[in-house]
Amino acid sequence: MEQPSSFWLLLAVFAPVLAGLLSMRIRPSLVTPRVLVALVGPVVSFLSVLIHLAGHGVAKTDAATKVITWIPSLNLNVAFLADGLGAFFALLVSGIGILIVLYARPYFGMSKDEQYRFYPTLGFFTTAMMGIVLSDYMLLTLLFWEMTSISSFFLIGWYRYEKESVHKAMQAFFTTGLGGMAMLGGILMFGSSEGIWRWSEVAHWHPHSSGYVIAAFCMMFAGAATKSAQYPWHYWLPGAMVAPTPVSTFLHSATMVKAGVFLVGRMYPAFHELTIWPWLILIPGAITMLFGAVTALNQHDLKRIFAYTTVSQLGLLMCAYGLGGLEFEHGGQHLMAIDWDVTQIANHAFYKAPLFIIAGAIAHVAGTRDLPKLYGFWRVNKPMVIVMLLAGYALAGGPGTISFPAKELFFYAIYHAFEIHWIFQVLAVMAVLTAVCNVAIFVRLFTTLLGLPFGQRDLSFDVAVQGQGHGHGDGHDEHHDVGFWAAMLWVPGAVLVAWQYLGGLLPNLWSWIFRPLEANVNYEGFAERLPFVWEMHWGIPLIMSLCAIGGGLVVGLSPLMRGAVGDVHDRIYPFLYWLCVHGGGRAFRTFQSGHFRWYVVAVVSFLILGFAGSVYFEPAMLDVHTASPLEFWPGLLLGIVICVSALMLPMVEKRVIRVLVLGACGFSVVGMYLIYQAPDLALTQLMFELISVILFVLVLRMLPSPDVKKSPGKVWRIAISAAVGITMGWMTLLAANSGTPPALGPFFEANSYEGTEATGGRGGGGHNIVNVVLVDFRGFDTLGEITVLSIAALGVWALLPGRAVRRLEEKFGSEGGAA
Amino acid sequence: MTLILAVCVAVILAVCIYLMLGRELKEVAMGVFLLSHAAHLSIIAMSRSPVLSGAEGHDLKSAPILGMGSQPVDALPQALILTSIVISFAVMGFLLTLIVLTGRRATTLNVDDLAKEQLPTP
Missing domain, CATH: 1.20.5 (Single alpha-helices involved in coiled-coils or other helix-helix interfaces)
Structure with missing residues (x-):
């Protein structure tokens, strides 16, 4: 089969950043042309992916495009894999990218500086994200992965003069960056042990749970878990809400945080057979799911509420993939938990992005994102409230949205997992509680925004009166737009949320669009399309949904859990930061004390301990046979002179005598060279010894006489010196008596005058x-x-x-x- | 002969470390100076004993010069040491210069006091 060309996908990846850079060439005063140029990028991306898909269809997970050679020696080339998951993500990223470009224009108002900076950065990020989802080479994915970390650092720290903003950007960068490092290690370990460097080859890999593979997989999952904000690394995601809302919408609901889920989806085809897969992914996923939902319920800031529901939903997606590692049967069919996984992911994007868009729009119009202060916002702006409530209904998983069958599928998988282990009943309870929280959040939004009884209300603030002014919570001071651009504040949200109801009310149409992208459909009941609401079977999963809706109504209307609580995990990063700065400084001051003696002791102790360790593991080192010292008596005599003169050195007090003793020691070494038949050495050493002694004498004359202070403790000095001496002496003895004869000596001997073959016939002459x-x-x-x-x-x-x-x-x- | 050299290396190095652990900067300098001797002797020990084995009396091998004898000693350790002698002399000269400068600018040559002293930059 001929491989499709990489051209269209290459264009799709790089169009956004090129368009973004091009938009910088436009004069700052021309705002609308700038938006149009920036718009070209994601539009071209979107169309290129569609053209590629029209030409070649959705690829199988092992059918990559043609390879463009880049760095073959590093197993890093350019090739793309537009399988269902990759193509879907590419369309999602570029599609939402189009809407974000449109949304950012009214969001930033007429602020020229913001727009000048925003579109290139957004383009950079979009390119990085497209690269992640389309790359076939693992290292190429990693490259784009790190690019999303960098570009998201710029986007999260958008208000670059605000300390809080920069701090949170660093927190996100640090956390996801560390995960990226782990992922690099995982890819290298996996690649070097299995020889597989492409996702398309993973499909043909036969998994085996060797320790090396498990370690590699765990490290790759660490990358996915940090990026997708899994507990306990979720803290960076709510922190990243300091970013402008277009950024939050794009990065933190629809695309970047999904990169981890995407990576798990990429690994799924082969790795899910590892025995560790379900447990490694399920446990953090389940904790994240419930924790995110409960924390979301206890927030007031709209963006924080949605950030925590995002955390929760990411946990749910991870859980779904984790369950996918388990195989269980129902009525003779293998049932996999990640049936329609693309729909699960799409479902989240289609309600969470609108929620963020409207949260930003409300903040733009009302000047606050605090839910109690927005009591009765309906009277101020009706379209925004309608879109938000429609999206909120999908968040709650209400019937009539695609969210409902998606959640139902998840319950269905958990229910069937009961057969495997009772522990999944705990997971079922957690899932229902999560759904209760989501329903309760919707109920809160509904009652509060419409100004109904039981809504949350800040009595000191009336949004209809005070909310019209400026001084925004979002940090911009430009005047409001009217007409088309004013509508663009909420229309992108409406476009996205429409998909929810398309899926819920017209499942045939949804299935027609999404079925080709779904790689994992194992249960025949859903093989063609998702069921309508009224086609649901009456059973445990449906009862779980009803429990969730009922419980959610009760919790949402009750006065319980209406405060705004902090998240204790927000302290993780500041603590680590403190530890690095203070702990590092402390370690530095301890080791770099500035005392010469400490450095000497540190170095020689390392030598002694190293030698002691080697002796411990290789006791044969203590066994050395050497010739008798009496074989050549002049040598013995010289050795005695050397030792005695050296030992005298610390004993004599007078400075000149000391130097003379030093010289004596050196001259006896010269004698030793003579015995060793080294006339060159003897001559050189003799000359330098003479100069050195003279130098020493001169220098000593220049220096002040010594202070009369007692020397530091003699005993430990002698002990350390003796230990070093014995170690080094023993090592000399070992080396000189090792079994193999020196190989280089004869080589030089043979080649010093006339060459041999080894030197190409040219000798030293x-x-x-x-x-x-x-x-x-x-x-x-x-x-x-x-x-x-x-x-x-x-x-x-x-x-x-x-x-x-x-x-x-x-x-x-x-x-x-x-x- | 190897045993003698090993003992010499041990003694010289022990004295050298003992001096380096002292308080006087001059002692430290002497320690550094001795260090090179210990290193050279330990390297030349690699060329094995220069005494011809099995020969009558105490004949030595010949120097590593072509035509001097049938059994020359290993030339490589000597070449390495020759490089090392020059470098250790260079380091020694530089060290002594630094000590002289320190003696001029600081009030003391005690290693411990020097660590606390704020020396004026030249």
Whole structure:
């Protein structure tokens, strides 16, 4: 089968950032042309994906496009995989991207600076997101993955002069960045052990639960979990609500936070057979689901409410994928929990994005996002409230929306999992409680926004009177638009929420659109299309839904849980930050004490401990056979002289004698070189020893006489020194008596005058092997040696001021001398 | 011979560390100076014993010069040490210069007091 060309998908990936950059070329005063240019990017993306799909159809999970070679040595090339999941995400990202471009225009009002910056950054992000969902090479996915981290950092920290904003942006970047690092490690481990670097190859991989694969999978999941805000890493998502609402809509409801879910979906075809899959994904997913829902109920800020419901829904999606790892039978059919998984994801995007859009629109119009203050907002702006309530109804999973069958499918999967383990009954209770919270949130929105009894109300604030002014909670001060652009504040939300009801009321149409994108449909009952509301079977799942609706009505109308609570997990990042800054500083001050003696002790203890450790694991190191020291008596004599002169050094008090003893030690080493048949060494050492002794004497004359202070504790000094000495001596003995004879010596011997085959027939042309080695074989080494010597000489010359300068210093003081 | 060298390395290094742990900057300098001796001796020990085994009396191998004898010692350790001697001399000279400068600018050459002292920048 011929592979489809990568061209259209490449265009789809890079069109948004190109259009964004192009929009910077337009004069700041021309706002509408700028919006139109920025609009071209996602529109081109959307159409390119459609053209590709029209030409080649939805790919199977193993059918990538043609490879464009990039860095083959790193297993990093450009190829795309437009399977159901990838193509759906690409259409979702570019489609919502179009709406966000339109929505951002009235949101930022006429603020030219904001728009000038916003569209290129948005384009950058859109490109990164398109790259994640379409890339076939794992490392390419990772590259775009990190690009979303970077671009979302810019977008979350949009109000760059506000400390809070920058802080939250760093929090998000830090958290998702760490996850990205883990993911890189996972991909590298998986790729190097299994030789698989492309998602399309994963489909043919035969999973085996070896430790290496499990570790790689866990690390990849860590990347997905941080990006998709799974407990306990969910804190960055509510924190990221400091971003402008177009950003929250795009990144934190519809696209970026779904990247983790997407990654899990990408891994699903093969990895779900790992035994660890269901548990690793289910447990954090279930906790996230319930925790997010309950916390969402206890918030007042609209964006925070929706952020926590997003967290909850991401947990639910993860749970669905986790259940997908379990296979259970019903009536002879294999039943998989992630049937219609694309619909599950689409469902969330189609109600959460409108909720965010309207939350931003309300904040724009009313100047507040506090739910109690918005009591009776219906009187101020009817279209916005209608769209929000329609989306809220979908959030509650009410019949008539696609959300209802989606939630029903999830309940259905959990219900059938009862057969596997009783623990899934706990999961069922958690899922129902989550649904109760979602229904309750809708009830709150309904009663409050319409100004009905039981609504939440801040009596000190009347939105109809006070909410018309400016001073927005969203940090912009431009005047409001009228007409077309004013409508664009809520129309994108309406466009998206319409899909909810399309799916709920016309399931045939929905299935016609989405069925080709669904890769996982195992249960034959849903093979063609999702059921209508009235086709639902009467059973446990439907009862769970009714319980949720009933419970939600009660909780929503009751006076319980109406406060705004903080999230204790918001402290995780500040604590880690504090730990890094203070703990790191403390560690630095401990290790870098500035005391010379401490450094010496640290270095030599490491040496001693390392040697002790090696001896512990290899006791044969203690067993050394060597020739008798009496084999050559002049050597023994010289050795004794060396040792005695060295030992005398710390004992003598007078400075000059000390230097002489130092010289004696050096000259006996020269003698040792002679015994070892090294005339070159002996000559060089003799010369430098002489100069050194003279230098020492001169230097000692220049220095003040020593302070009469007692030396530090002698015992531990001697103990450490002896330990180091014995260690190093023993290592010398070991090395000199190791079994293998030196191999390089004969090589130099053979090649120093006449070459052999090893040197291509060219010898060094010298009889003195040592000299030939120095200037020929290791010529660059000697060049380095000369460089060191020259630099040291230059340093000495530069540091020691000449006599003329010194005279000047004496005359004018050191200030004049320095000048 | 290897045993003798190993003992020499052990003694020199022990003295060197002992001096480095002292309080006087001059002692530290001497310790650094001795360190190079210990390192060189430990490297030359790699070329095995220069004493010819099995020969009559105490004959030594020949120097690593072609035509000097049939059994020269290993030349590579010598070449390495030759490089090292020059470099350790360079380092020594630089160190002594720094010590002289410190002696001029600081009030003390005690290592512990120097750590606390705020030296004027040249």
